[in-house]
Amino acid sequence: MSADHTWSIGELAERAGVTVKTVRFYSDRGLLPEAGRSAGGHRRYRPEALDRLRTIRSLRGLDLPVPEVGRFLDREDTLEEIIAGQLREVGSRLAELRWREAALHLLRDCAPDERAERLRLVGAVSVPPSTAPVARFWRGWLPARLPARLVSAIVDRSVPQPPADPTPAQVLAFARLHALVTRPCAGPGGRVPAAHRPRTGPRPAVLFGGLVEAHSLAAPELRAHRPPRPGEALDCFVAAYARSWDTADTPAFRRRLAGLLVGETRIDRYWRLAAELTDPAEPTPGATDTWLRAALNDQVAEPAA
Incomplete structure (x- = not known):
């Protein structure tokens, strides 16, 4: 040319x-x-x-x-893929900025004597926040013999996702949750509950698989604001323990199970913090567990009443 x-x-x-x-x-x-x-x-x-x-x-x-x-x-046909990738990146940047903004409001608006502790808590959390430490907490707490698929299902249900547009209170709740699960010997008393231990429950996959199902059945009861009561959810809950121990679901077994569960250490603080990060209308596994235990306690107490 x-x-x-x-x-x-x-x-x-x-x-x-x-x-x-x-x-x-x-x-x-x-x-x-x-x-x-x-x-x-x-x-x-x-x-x-x-x-x-x-x-x-x-x-x-x-x-x-x-x-x-x-x-x-x-290749011009890659534009849609490129745009999708850029949208994800922009979304991540926006989430980071929203988190930083809420954290700054949290620090600005608190009492002076609270600022040092809150700064320490918030400063320990990555931005945007990662749920990896919380997931590690659950994977370390669950029995080692659980199938990977079941572990993933439990972790997915139990680990709250940081809100995309958090309030200052939610930033503080997540920071406290992060501190709870990363402190030395984090966990429910540093041990697996007795009712879940292999020596008393030789089939943990049966137990936890049944508990996941029982919690799913109890969730609609909580959404409808129904009080704890006997029914399919409670039967599934008790059956999970009975099957894992190779025993029958009898009134005597229910009384024994209720006694075991009442004496167990629970991570109620974890669930209170998790509830602050999730949709109020969606019950956490902690809330469904409380409902199921209350239903069992009420049922076994009826003859004495």
């Missing part, structure tokens, strides 16, 4: 409204191919380079990284 049908780097820059340095930058990174060089070794560009340069500027104006711009120029 003759020089009459190409532009110099200055001519292209002038038509695009950018600097020569900008054109050279994109050329050096392979985004803006040259048509060749002049006899003096200067870059020459075809007229269609103007549209390509405008496209590059538009994509860069959306803050797309140079490699992503190159992907689009090589």
Whole structure:
């Protein structure tokens, strides 16, 4: 192609409204191919380079990284994928900013004598906050012999997700939850409850699988604000323990189980903090467990009454 049908780097820059340095930058990174060089070794560009340069500027104006711009120029059908990735990244940045804003309000609006403790709590949490420490807490607390699928189901139900747009109180609740699960020997008294231990329940997968089902059955009862009562949820709850111990579900077994559960250490503080981070209309596993235990206690107390 003759020089009459190409532009110099200055001519292209002038038509695009950018600097020569900008054109050279994109050329050096392979985004803006040259048509060749002049006899003096200067870059020459075809007229269609103007549209390509405008496209590059538009994509860069959306803050797309140079490699992503190159992907689009090589394959235009990747734009939807690139946009989806950028939306995720922007969403993450917004979540981080919202979390920082709520944390700053928390520190600004508290009493001076509370500020040091709150700063320590909030400062220990990554931004945006990660639920990995909370998940590790549960994976360490659950029996080692549980199937991975069941562990994942329990962790998914038990680990609250940080709100996308948190209030200062929710920032504090998550920070306190993080401190609870990361402190030395974190857990319900540092031990697995007796009713869940392998020596008394040789089939933990049966027990915890049944408990997941029982909690799912109890959740609608709590959503409907029904008081603890006998029914399918309670029967499933008791059956989970009975099957794991290879025993029958009898009135005597229910009385024994109620006595065991009453004496167990619970992580009520964990569930109170988790409830502050979740939809108030959606009961936590802690709330469903409380409901099921209360239903069992009421039932075994009826003959004495």
